[in-house]
Amino acid sequence: MIYEPSIMKIGLFFGSFNPIHLGHLVIASYMANYTELDKVWLVVSPHNPFKAIGDLIHVHDRLEMAKIATEDTDEIEVSDVELKLPRPSYTIDTLTYLSEKYPQHEFWLIMGADNLKSLKKWKNYESILKYYKIVVYPRPGADVSEWANHPAVIITDTPQMDISATFIRKAVAENKSIRFLVTDGVREFIEKKGLYRKIIKA
Numbered sequence: 025m026i027y028e029p030s031i032m033k034i035g036l037f038f039g040s041f042n043p044i045h046l047g048h049l050v051i052a053s054y055m056a057n058y059t060e061l062d063k064v065w066l067v068v069s070p071h072n073p074f075k076a077i078g079d080l081i082h083v084h085d086r087l088e089m090a091k092i093a094t095e096d097t098d099e100i101e102v103s104d105v106e107l108k109l110p111r112p113s114y115t116i117d118t119l120t121y122l123s124e125k126y127p128q129h130e131f132w133l134i135m136g137a138d139n140l141k142s143l144k145k146w147k148n149y150e151s152i153l154k155y156y157k158i159v160v161y162p163r164p165g166a167d168v169s170e171w172a173n174h175p176a177v178i179i180t181d182t183p184q185m186d187i188s189a190t191f192i193r194k195a196v197a198e199n200k201s202i203r204f205l206v207t208d209g210v211r212e213f214i215e216k217k218g219l220y221r222k223i224i225k226a
């Protein structure tokens with residue numbers, strides 16, 4: 025019989041995932057396997073409120089790549105919830121919506137140390153800290169020691185891979201290999217659809 029805990033702890037990992045890469049997957053996998061979380065949902069944001077549209081490809085392609093990258097893992101799922109919500113997507117609005125829609129789950133936020141440092145600029149950040157736990161993974165040069173004793177914040181030593189979606193998009197535009205930076209399925213999808221052939225400045 026499959027054991028289904030009555031309350032599942034779901035870690036929400038928000039991002040543009042333009043495209044999803046191994047740096048993201050290492051974090052999602054660590055959070056699902058090495059912390060108290062039962063599962064991780066990758067929430068693909070149509071538009072991050074702090075980022076220019078620039079070379080953001082269509083959200084359906086970003087969602088599809090996230091699904092391809094995680095199709096053989098049960099503990100990581102892809103959520104399209106932000107497609108149904110007003111844009112740009114504010115994290116507190118998505119958290120509130122999900123908590124109302126899935127009262128049987130407890131939602132935690134997965135956040136990079138760089139984002140934690142700028143959290144005070146986010147919409148209603150006090151509510152995020154009041155009602156949700158935040159699991160933090162390290163990012164180069166981001167010191168989060170000021171948050172170490174905050175009751176809502178859990179700091180982890182998640183392994184880091186210093187790659188970015190920007191690096192991958194540039195590599196594709198320059199016809200360089202992205203093997204070992206994204207999964208094979210994602211690489212094939214990018215090739216098949218001819219994505220990221222040109223860099224579009226914001």
Ligand SMILES: Nc1ncnc2c1ncn2[C@@H]1O[C@H](COP(=O)(O)OP(=O)(O)OP(=O)(O)O)[C@@H](O)[C@H]1O
Nearest residue numbers: 038039040041042047048136185186187188189190
């Ligand atoms: N290599 C990585 N290791 C850990 N976290 C990462 C890594 N790359 C991105 N992240 C974090 O994952 C979240 C979602 O990332 P996002 O989709 O914006 O990708 P990105 O690689 O940072 O993209 P871009 O280069 O386009 O800005 C962000 O909070 C970002 O800081």
Ligand SMILES: O=C(O)c1ccc[n+]([C@@H]2O[C@H](COP(=O)([O-])O)[C@@H](O)[C@H]2O)c1
Nearest residue numbers: 038039040069072074114115116146147
């Ligand atoms: O809610 C906010 O005010 C807010 C401000 C900045 C970023 N976010 C979310 O945080 C996620 C990660 O951001 P980023 O810039 O690291 O890709 C992204 O999905 C954004 O929607 C949310």
